[in-house]
Amino acid sequence: MIIVNTDRASHWYTKEGKPFYEIECARRPGQMRSVTLRDARKHGAVPSVTGIIRMKYSYALERWKAGNYIMAAATTPRGPDDSDDQWVAKVVEAADDESRAAREHGTGGHDDLEQYALTGYIPECEPACLYVQAFKGWVDNSRIDLSHCLHEHSFATPLHGYGGRVDLITHEDQPSMVADYKFTKSVPGKPMTAYGLDYGYQLAAYAEGTGMPNSARLLNLLFSKTEPGRMEVQDWTDQREMLWSGFQACLTLWVQENSYDPRKKG
Numbered sequence: 001m002i003i004v005n006t007d008r009a010s011h012w013y014t015k016e017g018k019p020f021y022e023i024e025c026a027r028r029p030g031q032m033r034s035v036t037l038r039d040a041r042k043h044g045a046v047p048s049v050t051g052i053i054r055m056k057y058s059y060a061l062e063r064w065k066a067g068n069y070i071m072a073a074a075t076t077p078r079g080p081d082d083s084d085d086q087w088v089a090k091v092v093e094a095a096d097d098e099s100r101a102a103r104e105h106g107t108g109g110h111d112d113l114e115q116y117a118l119t120g121y122i123p124e125c126e127p128a129c130l131y132v133q134a135f136k137g138w139v140d141n142s143r144i145d146l147s148h149c150l151h152e153h154s155f156a157t158p159l160h161g162y163g164g165r166v167d168l169i170t171h172e173d174q175p176s177m178v179a180d181y182k183f184t185k186s187v188p189g190k191p192m193t194a195y196g197l198d199y200g201y202q203l204a205a206y207a208e209g210t211g212m213p214n215s216a217r218l219l220n221l222l223f224s225k226t227e228p229g230r231m232e233v234q235d236w237t238d239q240r241e242m243l244w245s246g247f248q249a250c251l252t253l254w255v256q257e258n259s260y261d262p263r264k265k266g
Contacts, residue, residue, distance in 0.1 A: 010047060110167065135223075205247045
């Protein structure tokens with residue numbers, strides 16, 4: 001039997017809200033490695049919101065991953081001397097390259113939006129400038145003062161036992177809002193919406209974890225990768241109670257599966 005192993009690295013946070021993604025190798029001083037569950041237990045770290053939501057099966061994500069593997073299998077040549085295991089390894093590597101490219105695209109987009117929010121800089125090249133211009137239009141129409149917002153804000157809630165990194169939180173004298181940026185493919189003429197409730201679970205957890213009031217709006221800003229310059233807003237605000245309940249169910253399952261409860265006792 002051939003077993004396909006994929007990268008499932010998790011993000012962790014200290015209970016003070018600082019990212020705890022890497023730790024120094026004990027046997028190789030100066031060299032860093034990803035934090036494991038064992039490290040988290042030892043240091044009292046909490047898991048990320050997205051890591052907890054993975055406990056729920058995501059049909060959309062699995063369909064996307066399956067499509068990547070099928071396409072990689074169709075386009076990866078098999079050498080005459082390749083064993084089954086060797087060819088499968090090539091296919092998995094090709095599929096992982098596609099997944100990595102998608103993550104890097106999203107990371108780059110987040111960086112461009114954060115830079116604009118902090119400095120007002122608009123990149124000159126496409127598609128980055130189109131993403132930022134669409135974001136600027138939404139900010140202007142919503143009358144948001146970006147200088148009175150938190151950007152890429154890391155947090156942890158020892159009470160609930162998780163942490164995360166929020167793209168945008170309004171504060172001070174502005175209407176309460178928690179926003180998360182997503183970069184996705186779109187179909188011309190069709191609305192851009194999330195597949196499933198995962199994005200909503202994420203926003204509800206962010207709102208609870210950062211102590212946002214019940215009146216806070218929960219928004220996904222959806223940026224099209226296939227139609228650069230197109231941006232739509234998905235509002236989860238009215239579903240917050242249901243979404244928080246769903247996330248708590250994922251957290252309960254995460255605790256059971258990992259035999260580790262990071263929630264503050266007493």
